[in-house]
Amino acid sequence: MTTLMVQGTTSDAGKSTLVSALCRWLVRQNVVVAPFKPQNMALNAAVTANGGEIGRAQAVQAQAARVPTHTDLNPILLKPNTDVGAQVIINGHPIGTMDAVSYHAYKPTAMQAVLAAHGRLCEWAQVVMVEGAGSPAEINLREGDIANMGFAEAVDCPVIIIADIDKGGVFAHLAGTLALLSASEQARVKGFVINRFRGDIALLEPGLRWLEEYTGKPVLGVLPYLQDLHLEAEDAVETRQVGGAADALRVVVPVLPRISNHTDFDPLRLHPQVDLQFIPAGQALPPADLIILPGSKSVRADLEHLRAQGWDQDIARHLRYGGRLLGICGGFQMLGNCVDDPLGLEGPAGTERGLGLLDMVTELRVDKQLRNVRGRLSLGHAEVSGYEIHAGTSEGDALENPLVLLDDDRADGVLSDDGQVAGTYLHGLFESPAAQQALLGWAGLQQAQGVDYAALRERDLDRLADLVEQHLDTAALRELCGVAHG
Structure with a gap:
């Protein structure tokens, strides 16, 4: 059993998409993989096969991995109901509403639920593919962290960091995120993935070489921007509209x-x-x-x-x-x-x-x-x-x-x-x-x-797996996942 974690420089950097892509890529190699998100904050939820609720993104990742949905895939779900409070859902069921200060005090208990769920996944999955939340470099949230490096340190797993070049400042995002981590956290970062690149990759290569020399970490690949990729958003309202007929x-x-x-x-x-x-x-x-x-x-x-x-x-x-x-x-x-x-x-x-x-x-x-x-x-x-x-x-x-x-x-x-x-x-x-x-x-x-929306989702999950094969260092990924080389 191997655990690999994907963290991002920001929210919406592409963590959910990369985890979905890696799950489907591994499944196509007959690897039993379980997606996992220790803590999710989202109002998009799904009902699991065992009668609880998890983040919608983890339900999509379960489809990518071709495994049943289960509350173990997302043991902590926070559903904001005000600007300062959220309903806290543990193992699929609400335990009450907490403000940020109360939840911070509750984190050690929440971490026990996270580690127990992860342990149960390890009993049947060859690879547990973990998605972080937000950024690991949020200084104000570092103490008692259970969503990013706090979890990675607890289970001693390697980490990939993904950044969205379409937002701009991708090298500052990656180098700055790494710089704000502790020495032990930096050591477990095994590489970077750049997401949503448009244009000629040759123009990006000098920056990639600089990033590798400056950080000492490899760039595992650059994923292209896909105009017509449609996977359920984790939380933000997706407003892109496919062009309809004039009489729509x-x-x-x-x-x-x-x-x-x-x-x-x-x-x-x-x-x-x-x-x-x-x-x-x-x-x-x-x-x-x-x-x-x-x-x-x-x-x-x-x-x-x-x-x-x-x-x-x-x-x-x-x-x-x-x-x-x-x-x-x-x-x-x-x-x-x-x-x-x-x-x-x-x-x-x-x-x-x-x-x-x-x-x-x-x-x-x-x-x-x-x-x-x-x-x-x-x-x-x-x-x-x-x-x-x-x-x-x-x-x-x-x-x-x-x-x-x-x-x-x-x-x-x-x-x-x-x-x-x-x-x-x-x-x-x-x-x-x-x-x-x-x-x-x-x-x-x-x-x-x-x-047929389900067929469209299947199509895009397979397209994502194809991108892993075409644009990422699959030999390095197989080593990080502990699976045999294809």
Whole structure:
């Protein structure tokens, strides 16, 4: 068993992508590999096969490695619900909300969960491929670190550092990051990878030689910029739009402060018949065929924000002109008469008035619903699959007309009597081609196609593995992973 860790000079340097690429590259050589992220801070989550939740990026990496999702792949998940606090999820299940100071004091306990999960992975995987978080050179976070070098030191594993040249300053990022590490941490850095390079590699080579001479560390390769690479973002909202047809269905998603699982919209962003727009604060919702209210980690606060932007008025006007409205998870809860938080799970106890578009009320409760589900939409009985991650339950007359009939004999969501408004607790519902077609048809798209999103993800994972073979030092990587040379 070997553990290899990928750390980055910054957030979004390419750690998740490189871990995914290395997992698929190893799998294609018949190596049993387990992706692992000790600590993740993200509002994009997935439900695991063993009934917990992990970061969405680790679910993609599990697909790259062709292993089942499991809470051991990401034992610590932090889901921010304010600017200074986050829900703390240990081994797939929430233990409460902590501010930064409280969590810092909790880190020694969290580290025990991290090491135990890593140990369990080591029992069955030949290689554990680890992703760090942010940067190892965050001086204020070094004490008690469990996400980067603190973990690497604890398990005594080698480290690769990746940097994004597209952001600029790549040599300063790499040399500066290394310089800010301790002597023992510097020693375990076995090389650098430069990510997202555009242009003639010959123009970069003098810089590569300088970096190797200055740091004494090898450059293991330079990965090219891929214009059409699409893997779920770990946390940042991905706004790149694939060019759609002139008569594309116009879909608008307001970006709430605590938007969660916005990867729900990736299949629409990639759909050739859809023009998807994320609308930030300060802008009115433009004319559209479909408005989708996304998931939220803080439903009551995001409802207040929605009203402060005047988006409730934009939605009312949209419906008067015959547009369709869909709410997903927290967005579904917003469509009802109120969201009641008697225990103060999202802040001070109280009730927030909903949009009043569906006759139902939601009560936030401690127990979180975590399920992978399958069923059929009431729209054309199209097959649908998805996952539930929510802490509230909704009740009311509106639920007598559900949007989804689940295989476990439960009903989910609502389709309004006039057919204009729908809501569901299911994330990932656009990943099913049949459900995608049915929902887009409901929204007004004539002859809607279904995009096989799972096939697109598989294609891109294989493309990443190809890049490892073509652009990285595979002999050095095999040695670091402790696997035989091909």
